[in-house]
Amino acid sequence: MAAEQFSAVEVIRTKRDGGELSNEMIDWTIDAYTRGVIAEEQMAALNMAIYFQGMHRAEISRWTNAMINTGERMDFSALADPSGRSLPTTDKHSTGGVGDKITLPLAPLVASFGVAVPQLSGRGLGHTGGTLDKLEAIPGWRAELSNEELFAQLSTVGAVICAAGAGLAPADKKLYALRDVTATVEAIPLIASSIMSKKIAEGTGALVLDVKVGSGAFMKTEAMARELAETMVNLGADAGVNTVALLTNMDTPLGLTAGNAIEVQESVEVLAGGGPEDVVELTVALATEMLAGAGISDVDVRAALNDGRAMDKWRAMISAQGGDPDAKLPVARESHTVLAPAEGVLLKLDAMDIGLAAWTLGAGRARKEDAVQAGAGVRLHVKPGALVRRGEPIATLLTDTPEKMERAIELVQRAILIGSDSDRPDMRLILDRICAN
Structure with a gap:
C-alpha cells in the first residue's frame, strides 16, 4: 500500500494555528476523507479549525474544486433545441427561506426566452421548504430523472x-452530514464550497444566487449574507461560471403561502399573470439576471408572465415529468384561522415562526427520511404594512393531523406584531446585487 502524502494531524494543526493549506494538502484531504483514510473525528476537528480560522479565497476555490473532482461533471456545451440551435444554460440557487416557491415560476419563465434551465433542486429540512416536495404535490410528477432524460x-x-x-x-x-452534527454548518467557507461544488459540477454556463437574509433565512444579518454571497460569486468566477447574487429579504415569508400544494397553486397564479407582487417582483428580477448571464438583455420579462408563454413552458415541463398540470391539488382535511389580536398596522409576520408553523403542521420534515403532507401549510391573508382590525383573519393553518394544530397556532400568534403607522417596517425585497471582484 502506497504511503499517504500527508497526515490528517498535520493538516489539522496547520489550519488550527492559522496557516494556509496548500493546494496539495487540500487535494489530499478531500480525497483521503472520501476514501475513508481521514477519520470522522479528524475531519470534525479540521472543520472546527476552519470555522475559527477561516480560509483565503484561493483555499476555498481549491477546496471546492477538490470536492467537484470526487464525482462527475455535467457538460451542456453540446445542448441544442430540435432545430439544431445551440442552447445557452443558466441556473438559480436560493439559500432557502419560507414561502420560497420562486423556482417554480422562474424556470419556465426563463426557458420561454430560448434559454435552457437545468434546475437541480432538493427537499426541505426544518423550517425551509423544498422545491421537490412542492412539485410532488402534483399528481404523477416525478423528481428522479436520468442524465439522458434530463438532456x-x-x-x-x-x-x-x-x-x-x-x-x-x-x-x-x-x-454536510458531519457539519450538521458538529456545529460547523455556519462556517462560510464550508457553506460556500458545499453549494458551489454542486452548482459548478452541474455544468451551467451562468448562475444567479438568491442569498436570503433575515429571521427566516440561514443568514440572520446582512453582513453575514453579504460575506457568503461575495464568497460564492468569487468561487463561480474562479471556475469560469458567470455568477451574480442578489441579497433578498427573508424577515417575512415570500408570497401568501408556506407549504407544498398551496405554494404550487400560488406559483401557477404568477404564471397566469397574477399572484402576490413580491413573488412576481423577485421572479422577474432573478429571471432578468439569469437571461443577462446567458447573453439576453433588453427583453420584457414580465410580459412573458402576462401573455401565456411562461405558462405554456410550465405545462410542458410538468407533463414531461409525468405530472398532470390540470389535476386538482391535494387539500388538507383540517383548517384553523388565526385572527388579529388588536387593531393597527401589521408590523411583523416573522418568517421563522411561520416556517416553523408550516413544518409543525406537516409541510416539512425533521429528518431526511420523514414524509411530508402535500396539503399542509400556512395561508396568509395579509402582509406587513397592512392595516388590520381586531378579529380580522391573519392566517389560515392547514393540516391532516389536527393534534399538531395547537402548537402551530401558538407559533403563528407569536409571529404577529401589530403597532402604529409610525413604526411601519422597511418593505424592500431586494437589498443589493453582488458581482465578482
Missing part, C-alpha cells in the same frame, strides 16, 4: 426541475 427534456422543453444525481460532488454529502 432530452432540456432540448425539447427547455426547463427541468429535478433531483440532483448522487454523482455530483459526493464528498459534499459526507461533509
Whole structure:
C-alpha cells in the first residue's frame, strides 16, 4: 500500500494555528476523507479549525474544486433545441427561506426566452421548504430523472426541475452530514464550497444566487449574507461560471403561502399573470439576471408572465415529468384561522415562526427520511404594512393531523406584531446585487 502524502494531524494543526493549506494538502484531504483514510473525528476537528480560522479565497476555490473532482461533471456545451440551435444554460440557487416557491415560476419563465434551465433542486429540512416536495404535490410528477432524460427534456422543453444525481460532488454529502452534527454548518467557507461544488459540477454556463437574509433565512444579518454571497460569486468566477447574487429579504415569508400544494397553486397564479407582487417582483428580477448571464438583455420579462408563454413552458415541463398540470391539488382535511389580536398596522409576520408553523403542521420534515403532507401549510391573508382590525383573519393553518394544530397556532400568534403607522417596517425585497471582484 502506497504511503499517504500527508497526515490528517498535520493538516489539522496547520489550519488550527492559522496557516494556509496548500493546494496539495487540500487535494489530499478531500480525497483521503472520501476514501475513508481521514477519520470522522479528524475531519470534525479540521472543520472546527476552519470555522475559527477561516480560509483565503484561493483555499476555498481549491477546496471546492477538490470536492467537484470526487464525482462527475455535467457538460451542456453540446445542448441544442430540435432545430439544431445551440442552447445557452443558466441556473438559480436560493439559500432557502419560507414561502420560497420562486423556482417554480422562474424556470419556465426563463426557458420561454430560448434559454435552457437545468434546475437541480432538493427537499426541505426544518423550517425551509423544498422545491421537490412542492412539485410532488402534483399528481404523477416525478423528481428522479436520468442524465439522458434530463438532456432530452432540456432540448425539447427547455426547463427541468429535478433531483440532483448522487454523482455530483459526493464528498459534499459526507461533509454536510458531519457539519450538521458538529456545529460547523455556519462556517462560510464550508457553506460556500458545499453549494458551489454542486452548482459548478452541474455544468451551467451562468448562475444567479438568491442569498436570503433575515429571521427566516440561514443568514440572520446582512453582513453575514453579504460575506457568503461575495464568497460564492468569487468561487463561480474562479471556475469560469458567470455568477451574480442578489441579497433578498427573508424577515417575512415570500408570497401568501408556506407549504407544498398551496405554494404550487400560488406559483401557477404568477404564471397566469397574477399572484402576490413580491413573488412576481423577485421572479422577474432573478429571471432578468439569469437571461443577462446567458447573453439576453433588453427583453420584457414580465410580459412573458402576462401573455401565456411562461405558462405554456410550465405545462410542458410538468407533463414531461409525468405530472398532470390540470389535476386538482391535494387539500388538507383540517383548517384553523388565526385572527388579529388588536387593531393597527401589521408590523411583523416573522418568517421563522411561520416556517416553523408550516413544518409543525406537516409541510416539512425533521429528518431526511420523514414524509411530508402535500396539503399542509400556512395561508396568509395579509402582509406587513397592512392595516388590520381586531378579529380580522391573519392566517389560515392547514393540516391532516389536527393534534399538531395547537402548537402551530401558538407559533403563528407569536409571529404577529401589530403597532402604529409610525413604526411601519422597511418593505424592500431586494437589498443589493453582488458581482465578482
